[in-house]
Amino acid sequence: MRCYWKSLLFLLTGVSFMKIPTAAEEIVILSGVVGRNLTLPDPVRNSGFFKHGDSIVGRVYPGLFNFMDKNYKNKIHWNSSNGRFTLIDLQHNDSGSYTIDPKNEGTLKTYNVTVYDPALTPVIQRLNGSSSSCLLSCSVDSETNLQIIKDDQTVNETRSKSLPFYVQETDFNSTYQCVASNPAENRTENINVTVWCRKDTSDTTDNLKISILVGLVLLLFGVGVGIGVYCCKRHKRLNHAQEPPTAAQSSNGENHQEELELEPLRQPPTADQNLNHCEAH
Structure with missing residues (x-):
């Protein structure tokens, strides 16, 4: 009898310390971008709780969402049509865990959300070149994941601010792209190597x-x-040449004409004059 009571006490004590799960829990990793919205995929339509970390944000019941923490009024939106929760205007401090407890409607879901800056747009530059090849560079303002894709295949990648790469003359007609990415999104810049090289x-x-x-x-x-x-x-x-002569020019011309007219004509000496001249000498 004493053994029976000991066994019963052990079973009751063991049951009191056991955690009986009401629903299976699933953890999902999600990424968001600063300034944008993020909608969690699993709905709560009729009854359930929404938590951020250890804080209970609000409760859905019966088919209506009521905030239990007013600090989230401008950060959380519940869509009554599809039952999904949306995080509004994400910022870095919104990173963390968000839990949807749908009670009897489905599985307990925890979303680990990380908020990233928007992916940067790559800038293409020409560093060097010749008739047979050229050296190009894909760069951004801050360190990020960079990839060079040639004809849909990645040929070079790194995490840096800049990624230089060579293009040979035989590849001038190939399709090149530079991709800057983070876990939330990516930005792609098409490279016209014919123009650059x-x-x-x-x-x-x-x-x-x-x-x-x-x-x-x-x-x-x-x-x-x-x-x-x-x-x-x-x-x-x-x-x-067409201007008339001035008064001084006319006077000089007339005097010159008079001198020509007054000057006697010189006649050659006669034979008698020559004879007299010789006798005189």
Whole structure:
């Protein structure tokens, strides 16, 4: 009899310390982005609790959601149509565990949420190049996961601010992409290697065209200036030739004419004059 009571006491004590689970618990990892919303996939339609960490945010019953912690009023939204909870305007301090306890409607779910900054948009730069290859770089402002994808295959990846990569001439017609990503999202930048790697050739051609154009303009300008100078000088000469003589020029001309008229004509000496001249000597 004494043994029977001891056994019964042991069973009752053991039952009192046992935790009888009411529902299976499932843990789900989710990622969010700063400034955006995140909807938890499992619904609570009629009855259940919503928790953040150890805080009970609110309760659904019967088919209505009532906040038990008013601090979450602008952070949590419950959709009565589908029974899903949405975290509004995520910030870094919203990271943590969120638990949905649907009571008799389904499985207890805990969501471990991590909030990340938005993925950065990659910037493409040309570092070096020749006729047979070129060195490009994919970069962002802060350290993140970077990938270079060629024809849908990853050819290079790292976690850094910059990822340089070579492109050979035989790959100038291939499709290249740079992807910057974090666990929440990614940003992809398409790379037109034909444009980036043949930049020197196009620049040289453009510079040559510009040089030729500038030379032609200067040549035409010089020819125009020369023609203008010639025309001005010719015009001046014509105007000078057509101008009437001044009074002083006319007076000098008349005096010169009078001198010519007054000067006697010199006649050659006669034979007698020559004879007399000889006798005198």
